[in-house]
Amino acid sequence: MTQTAGRTAWYVERFDEFVRSLNGSSSAQLLTQRKEAMDAFVELGFPTARDEEWRYTSLAALLRQDFGVVEKLGEEVLSDVDAWRVPNLQSHVLVFTDGQYQPALSGGASLPEGVRVSNLASLLHEDGEVRDGTSLAPRGKDAFVELNTAFLRDGVHVHVDKGVRVDVPIEVLFIAASPNAAVHPRLSVRVEDGAEATLVERYVSASDHVHLTNSLAEFSLGESAHLDHYRVQDENRAAFHIANLYVREERHSVLRSTCCTLGGRLTRNHVHTHLIGEGVDSTLNGLYLVEGQQHVDNHTLIEHAQPHCQSHEFYKGILADDSTGVFRGQILVHQAAQKTDAYQANRNLLLSDRAEINTKPQLEIYADDVKCSHGATIGQLDEDAIFYLRSRGIGSAAARQVLTRAFAGEVVERIRLEPLRVLLEDSVGKRLEQAIANRA
Amino acid sequence: MLNIENLQASVGDTQILRGINLQVNAGEIHAIMGPNGSGKSTMAQVLAGHEGYDVTGGSASFLGRDLLDMNPEERAREGLFLAFQYPVEIPGVNSTYFLRTGYNEMCKHRGQEELDAMDFLSLVREKLKLVEMDESFLKRSVNEGFSGGEKKRHEVLQMAVLEPRLAVLDETDSGLDIDALRVVANGVNALHSPEKAAIVVTHYQRLLEYIVPDYVHVLYKGRIVRSGGKELALELEEKGYDWVKDEAVGAAV
Ligand SMILES: Nc1ncnc2c1ncn2[C@@H]1O[C@H](COP(=O)(O)OP(=O)(O)OP(=O)(O)O)[C@@H](O)[C@H]1O
Ligand SMILES: [Mg+2]
Numbered sequence: 239m240t241q242t243a244g245r246t247a248w249y250v251e252r253f254d255e256f257v258r259s260l261n262g263s264s265s266a267q268l269l270t271q272r273k274e275a276m277d278a279f280v281e282l283g284f285p286t287a288r289d290e291e292w293r294y295t296s297l298a299a300l301l302r303q304d305f306g307v308v309e310k311l312g313e314e315v316l317s318d319v320d321a322w323r324v325p326n327l328q329s330h331v332l333v334f335t336d337g338q339y340q341p342a343l344s345g346g347a348s349l350p351e352g353v354r355v356s357n358l359a360s361l362l363h364e365d366g367e368v369r370d371g372t373s374l375a376p377r378g379k380d381a382f383v384e385l386n387t388a389f390l391r392d393g394v395h396v397h398v399d400k401g402v403r404v405d406v407p408i409e410v411l412f413i414a415a416s417p418n419a420a421v422h423p424r425l426s427v428r429v430e431d432g433a434e435a436t437l438v439e440r441y442v443s444a445s446d447h448v449h450l451t452n453s454l455a456e457f458s459l460g461e462s463a464h465l466d467h468y469r470v471q472d473e474n475r476a477a478f479h480i481a482n483l484y485v486r487e488e489r490h491s492v493l494r495s496t497c498c499t500l501g502g503r504l505t506r507n508h509v510h511t512h513l514i515g516e517g518v519d520s521t522l523n524g525l526y527l528v529e530g531q532q533h534v535d536n537h538t539l540i541e542h543a544q545p546h547c548q549s550h551e552f553y554k555g556i557l558a559d560d561s562t563g564v565f566r567g568q569i570l571v572h573q574a575a576q577k578t579d580a581y582q583a584n585r586n587l588l589l590s591d592r593a594e595i596n597t598k599p600q601l602e603i604y605a606d607d608v609k610c611s612h613g614a615t616i617g618q619l620d621e622d623a624i625f626y627l628r629s630r631g632i633g634s635a636a637a638r639q640v641l642t643r644a645f646a647g648e649v650v651e652r653i654r655l656e657p658l659r660v661l662l663e664d665s666v667g668k669r670l671e672q673a674i675a676n677r678a
Numbered sequence: 679m680l681n682i683e684n685l686q687a688s689v690g691d692t693q694i695l696r697g698i699n700l701q702v703n704a705g706e707i708h709a710i711m712g713p714n715g716s717g718k719s720t721m722a723q724v725l726a727g728h729e730g731y732d733v734t735g736g737s738a739s740f741l742g743r744d745l746l747d748m749n750p751e752e753r754a755r756e757g758l759f760l761a762f763q764y765p766v767e768i769p770g771v772n773s774t775y776f777l778r779t780g781y782n783e784m785c786k787h788r789g790q791e792e793l794d795a796m797d798f799l800s801l802v803r804e805k806l807k808l809v810e811m812d813e814s815f816l817k818r819s820v821n822e823g824f825s826g827g828e829k830k831r832h833e834v835l836q837m838a839v840l841e842p843r844l845a846v847l848d849e850t851d852s853g854l855d856i857d858a859l860r861v862v863a864n865g866v867n868a869l870h871s872p873e874k875a876a877i878v879v880t881h882y883q884r885l886l887e888y889i890v891p892d893y894v895h896v897l898y899k900g901r902i903v904r905s906g907g908k909e910l911a912l913e914l915e916e917k918g919y920d921w922v923k924d925e926a927v928g929a930a931v
Contacts, residue, residue, distance in 0.1 A: 631784055
């Protein structure tokens, strides 16, 4: 409690510094919003273990860190970011270091007419623009959402006009570089009626320094809009990563969102999809792969508000060593949402007897004519399968790797963007190779 | 090639193999028969190195090396192959990838060049013909959703790819229809040669009409209680196991 209160005060101080440093460059409206958000944050305080949503994820380590806000972020401008780009992906890329947009490193494939992609900072003074997606995250509910608004410096704004199909993926790369950097990126995406887009978000670290990413993404899909979304977090093992994603889906829209967590010391992914029109098709896939002391927490809420929608959720996790994980899958079906078809699965593979996962589906159904299925499993590698592979000459470590990769493969193979799929197959493979070699 | 002396093995406190003696020379085919639960599969699994069984006594050597000292993959690389009575389904592991990984392990061990995906595909296509399997199986996950008979053919396909010195076939005939039985038996025969040997575990004399054994052994309560030529199988078919059991009990008293 005292720790939480003390830290709240620390963030208030940082906020005052931050506001001073803005030096009037933030519009009056935005400044008011920042202050309101800060007040809301103070009111809420950081969540504690008494908060049901945070019971199994302790913020103690995060609260011990002196995350600064006005140090010279983005100083360490990187000249070459190719190492972090998705290889062979012809994309339009926006690169951020410590949350600051790097125009010189951004660009790439050109976008068609009817799509606007820009960094948020360039829009922050023209108020109207940023607003169109921002109302999705509820105000006064989540301390991290409030912090994001209060400290917002930059991010990405995407607007796809009605009926426009964007074949070029939009790639957003956040590179953390400075020690104790606290970055609060915002992504705001609007895909208008019948439009289509693909968005790739990647979060990496350029160093081993402790840093904090507290992102807020808000996607709004118009009627029959399509959005393919991939989020890959591969930050260093000292990083704290909080990600909030709010999606609003209108009639017949299609969302395919994949969330991969490979890095971070503590990661919390919170996703709330709100299916507000009929006939929405909404997919959430997830993969988490943790080892050492890593902790990953995936909270999802799929809210069915209208009839004839389908949601499909498939999360798989591999936990090695002393790593821990949480999966909370909430499905809320309102009374009006008849003929809902909701599927949820969470499967976990524990590679050590010290690793732990806490998984819980949470269904709240107020409609009577719905199809809802869910299942959670926790298991170890199948010893019979290991022996079978070994009996064919495949070594013990290799056999474990093959099976673990196959387990992850079920999520990875659903990635439609081939270069990204190849990258993940590769990085997952390498990660598992290490994790398994360390154990042997 | 294989020399088993007084081999004993148990699971937990339960002793299953109670002193097996068996010698298999190059070029020979041995059939092992015996009632359910007598220890046939246990013997096969112990030979392949299953760690769920504790070897509590005796010895086994394979091509002059101490078999029991090797881990399962080493045994396989040395040329021992077990066709499982219950092949394991491995979701998410592509069959071709599985076959190629095993094949390349053998190559590495033998100091031969490994094959890339393309070259391996042409090799495996040839082998598929031997077991009359459709190429579509290669795209599927290992054994996943395969019918009982398909799994058995797939075992023989693996054997054809890995070309072992000694094949132990654990009820590879069970669950096969007449045509499949012929296909599997022909496959096994085609892979046999004077440098190779096979141990065929079966309940049915029928298989032995196709794969003609040099010796037939009866395993009962963890021991080989009777050995003979191929005519022993016919005798068992006719009289059942009771007389062997009675003799075994008589001998033990
Ligand atoms: N892992 C195990 N745990 C406990 N008991 C076992 C185990 N494996 C084998 N057994 C027991 O050992 C005995 C021999 O089993 P095994 O499978 O070797 O028989 P089998 O001769 O192959 O029989 P079948 O003809 O039915 O295939 C059986 O009683 C079986 O229950
Ligand atoms: Mg058996």
